[in-house]
Amino acid sequence: MKTFIGLPGKRGYTPFPPKGTSCGAYIPQVGALLQARCNSVLTGLLLPAAVLLTSAAAMASEAGMRLDQAPIAPTDVVSLQSGARTFANYCLNCHSASLMRWNRLTELGLNESQILDNLIFDGGKVGDLMNVSMTKKDARKWFGAAPPDLSVIARARGADWLYSYLRGFYRDPARPTGWNNTVYENVGMPNPLWQLQGERVRVEHALKAGEAREGQGGAAIAVKYEMVKPGSLTPVQYDETVRDLVNFLVYMGEPAATSRKQIGIFVLLFLLALWPLVYLLKREFWKDVH
Numbered sequence: 281m282k283t284f285i286g287l288p289g290k291r292g293y294t295p296f297p298p299k300g301t302s303c304g305a306y307i308p309q310v311g312a313l314l315q316a317r318c319n320s321v322l323t324g325l326l327l328p329a330a331v332l333l334t335s336a337a338a339m340a341s342e343a344g345m346r347l348d349q350a351p352i353a354p355t356d357v358v359s360l361q362s363g364a365r366t367f368a369n370y371c372l373n374c375h376s377a378s379l380m381r382w383n384r385l386t387e388l389g390l391n392e393s394q395i396l397d398n399l400i401f402d403g404g405k406v407g408d409l410m411n412v413s414m415t416k417k418d419a420r421k422w423f424g425a426a427p428p429d430l431s432v433i434a435r436a437r438g439a440d441w442l443y444s445y446l447r448g449f450y451r452d453p454a455r456p457t458g459w460n461n462t463v464y465e466n467v468g469m470p471n472p473l474w475q476l477q478g479e480r481v482r483v484e485h486a487l488k489a490g491e492a493r494e495g496q497g498g499a500a501i502a503v504k505y506e507m508v509k510p511g512s513l514t515p516v517q518y519d520e521t522v523r524d525l526v527n528f529l530v531y532m533g534e535p536a537a538t539s540r541k542q543i544g545i546f547v548l549l550f551l552l553a554l555w556p557l558v559y560l561l562k563r564e565f566w567k568d569v570h
């Protein structure tokens with residue numbers, strides 16, 4: 281069985297929000313905003329409506345978006361383990377995956393003590409569901425909407441969408457979180473992986489000959505995204521991290537997919553092997569009739 285590679289000690293990253301910190305302190309740039317939301321009662325009522333409206337608009341505007349193909353490999357156990365680690369460190373603080381139990385990860389070659397020591401940070405047990413440490417009530421206060429459960433998000437959105445979305449964040453001072461996204465315009469989620477990816481900004485410039493035009497028939501501008509503050513990973517490493525994460529999200533959407541396909545092939549081969557025998561048997565039964 282493969283080992284759990286690349287684990288940087290017990291807890292490689294700061295979870296969000298680190299224990300004992302106030303909700304806004306973790307992402308300094310959005311700290312003030314979150315704090316303000318923490319304190320505001322009114323926003324708890326108004327923001328969900330606003331988020332609903334903006335996400336409906338986002339759905340409409342993202343229809344024409346070109347997505348990058350996610351180079352995932354569902355049978356690559358090491359990639360799935362790495363994705364599980366990123367997921368536990370960076371996503372479970374806000375999102376739940378309440379259809380998944382931790383001990384299901386033994387399918388990915390992890391033993392229970394590895395799961396307990398490296399992935400479960402809230403003192404839970406390996407038999408627990410992947411529930412979120414943040415309460416729904418707090419989430420609504422801080423973000424205006426409870427982050428959706430991610431158990432089957434890959435089935436809803438598809439791997440390519442997730443791969444593009446998680447690589448599509450850029451800095452946008454006009455947004456309350458300070459972040460925007462190329463795939464999900466005006467999203468309510470700040471970039472959870474900003475320390476790894478770094479900070480990018482959107483740069484527009486006049487269209488030069490041969491450059492692709494942004495939007496339909498609009499102004500002649502070209503858009504590119506420039507890294508203004510590099511993260512701890514290079515862009516190539518970051519893409520690999522996101523690939524592993526998306527691989528894991530796809531696995532979570534249907535953990536039995538790989539064995540289902542293997543069993544399917546086995547069943548077809550079995551039927552194929554059975555066919556000549558059944559044919560000979562049929563000839564044997566009918567030989568006196570004809």
Ligand code: HEC
Binds near residue numbers: 427433442
């Ligand atoms: C700081 C809290 C927070 C963290 C950490 C976080 N998210 Fe989110 N996420 C949100 C919120 C809030 C939304 C809802 C945004 C909206 O609807 O505008 C969201 C929405 C999403 C969506 C879109 C769901 C949909 O279909 O509309 C996906 C996918 C997602 N998150 C994946 C992730 C992944 C993967 C991670 C870990 C790398 C992560 N999130 C970490 C807060 C968070």
